[in-house]
Amino acid sequence: MTLKNKLLEPGEHFLQGNQALAEGALFAGCNFFAGYPITPASEVLEHLAKRMPQLGRICIQMEDEMASIGTAIGASWAGAKAMTATSGPGFSLMQEFIGYAFMTETPLVIANIQRQGPSTGQATKAAQGDVMQARWGTHGDYMPIVLSPNSPQEMFDLTIRAFNLAEKYRTPVVLLADEIVAHMREKVVIPKACEIEVFERKKPKSKNEPFFGGETIPPMPSVGEGFNVAVTGSTHNEFGVRFTADPEVHRKLAERLVGKICLDAERIFDVETYGIENCDVGIVAYGCISRSVYEVIELAKNKDINVGFVRLKTLWPFPEKFVKILAEKAEFIVVPEMNLKQVFYEVQRVAACEAKVFPLNKVGGGEIITPEEILAKILEVRT
Amino acid sequence: MKVEVRFAGLGGQGMVLAGQILGKAAVFDGLFAVQTQSYGAEARGSAAKSEVVISDKKVWFPFVRKCDVLIALSQQALNKYVEDLKENGVLIMDSGYIKEAPRSFKGKIYSFSFSKIAKEKFGNEIFANVIVLGFLSEILHLVSEESLKKAVIDSVPSKYERENLEAFDLGVEIAKRLKG
Known part of the structure; x- marks a missing residue:
């Protein structure tokens, strides 16, 4: 591919799953990617390392997977559409930060290209062993959104959907693919950019709005916009103030975190x-x-x-x-x-x-x- | 119409790229194609294979089970995959790397020292994969020659475009000669 400074041309392409995922992220408006190489997800980082700078966006290789997701969470709070990509071992390392993203309601896309585990397992071999980890990997109560593509075309389409769901529900979304789909090459039909629906997060209008409650999905300010945002992984009230002594505050928060996804599940399901x-x-x-x-x-x-x-x-x-x-x-x-x-x-x-x-x-x-x-x-x- | 092609050799021989180019050419021709690959953890020297399934209908199962065409560039690859070749299939092998022809296979065999001629003409064995693609194009016409050349240009670094097209044409020439 010899594209420069632009998105893929509409029409038919012959793409690898991981490349299609990366190109889908570009269409979805991803402007910050942080990752650490790992088979079988490395092509996402490799591809974006080339493509993001061409489009004036940021791609950074961090020192490990924890730093990668941590940086992506920070970028999201600075207003970016952020993503990281990894495989099982990296996904395990990321679990604490994934919990932090659920608790702080940070829009974020995490691509996990599954390989054989547990632990380092079989690095180059496909598996579907992370389904339950994607559901229950981090501690506490939450309901994740996890998407499962079966072709390079869906690596493209569902990555865009993952970003839209992350922004709409203000939550991390996992694109749970496998090595076979990620390394397979197949025809991918790219629509015109204007035909692709791209969802942007709701922003607050004033400082007095609660950013962590009030509405089921509260608006999200960016740091540096003058909203005096406090963000914490500890239990917090609807204004983001740490409040760990009151059981009622936690109950309300946890029920909203689960409820905002479950109550809208029929709109999220895709079969x-x-x-x-x-x-x-x-x-x-x-x-x-x-x-x-x-x-x-x-x-x-x-x-x-x-x-x-x-x-x-x-x-x-x-x-x-x-x-x-x-x-x-x-x-x-x-x-x-x-x-x-x-x-x-x-x-x-x-x-x-x-x-x-x-x-x-x-x-x-x-x-x-x-x-x-x-x-x-x-x-x-x-x- | 459904054709299953397997490229097999050692890591570094460009088998994975050859499969990608064939698959891409099929899509240029308006066909459906899926390409998959497997290789060892090492960058070079371990077994590598690339599979392409081409059809006029959507291809769901992405792997080759019984292949119509086997391209083997190493003895190890030949030994491992010749059993999966259909009885009426076609075997293309590199005689420079393969000393023992398969006894079990009774179908059509094309044998030529692709790697050796690549080294002679282009100074590097790496061009053997594109020579093989030219060869394959001439003997089987699975996809159009035009699309294959377009896919070669689309897939190799632009500074090696000329050499690769020459390598492709060389493969076509060798096939013409072998066919008589």
Whole structure:
């Protein structure tokens, strides 16, 4: 790519997932990126290190992942649209700061390109093992927004959505991709910049407005604009003043942090469904594995089996509504995933007594679950 | 129409880039293509492979299971992947690196010392990958030659554009000669 000083031309491009993510961030208005290289996310930093200066924006390689997210949080409070990108080991290191971002209601995008863990695991191999870490990784009560792309096109589209959700709900948003989708190259259709919806955060009009309460999603001032902003990770009242002795203050804050996402969950969920109204067998999948499922639908048709499919493009908040419909229609549901039963339990909880839920798991070596393996599982549980 | 192509060799031989160029050319032709890759932790010398699935329909499963075309630039790569080559598939291999031709495979085999000629003509074996692309273009016409050349230009550093186009043309010439 020999682009200079501009966004990608509208039209068809052949892009790597990580490059598409980076280009999507540029369209979303990301003007601050801080990161530390890690396989399989390094291309995001590499690409933005070239592209951000071309567009007069800031990209900085920090000394580690904690410094990266910390800097991004600071930049967000200075009014920037900020992002960092990492993989599992870096995501683990970032957890404390992620909690700080939830507590201080800092808009921020964190891309986690999953590899095999725990710990350093298998650096170059794909996995989907961070689903629950993205939900519960930092301590305390909060509800994260976590998106799951399955193609370079969605790396582009969902990165833009991640920024918009971060700004709209004043919260960190995780783009939870996997090595396969991140390193895959495929056609990406870039729309005209004017056709892309870009959301900007709500700013306060006066010093007297509460920046940490009052409304469900309060306006956010930037430092240096004269609003005398105090920002703390400790329990604070609606004016941001540290207030750790009063249980009522904390209750109100925690309930609002969870509520601002949960009460609007129906607008945040994003799923793709196929044949869920009339199916014998249900499948719930996400990320790279969902690509195998589209082939399973065809293979199963040849055996007179109707597959209903719910693809989770949003992992959290969990799109219960669609899984419930699937559970009511299908006799059983298969949940193929590249971890040892992380979304499986969630599907089981939602399906309750309506449908039997079966896991299909594969970890190690970054091997995708193939359509044949999913079909074999379906045939096995049917008997 | 669906064609699955696998490029395999050692890290540093440009197999990953060759796959990217083929995939990009397919998209230029209005087709669907997915390219994936795998390589070891080392920058050079470990096994590297790049896979391209080209189709006139959306390609969902991104990897090659049984390939129609195998391009092998190392003995190790050939030994590892020849079993996944379809019976009526095509094998293109670098005779400079591959001493033992596969006994099991009965399909069409093209063998040429791509790396050696790259070193002779351009002073560097790294051009073997683009020579192979020219060769592949001439014998199979999976995508248009025009799109492949456009994809080469789009993918290599501009200061090496001329050499790479020459390497591509050389591959086409070699294929013409081998075909007779």
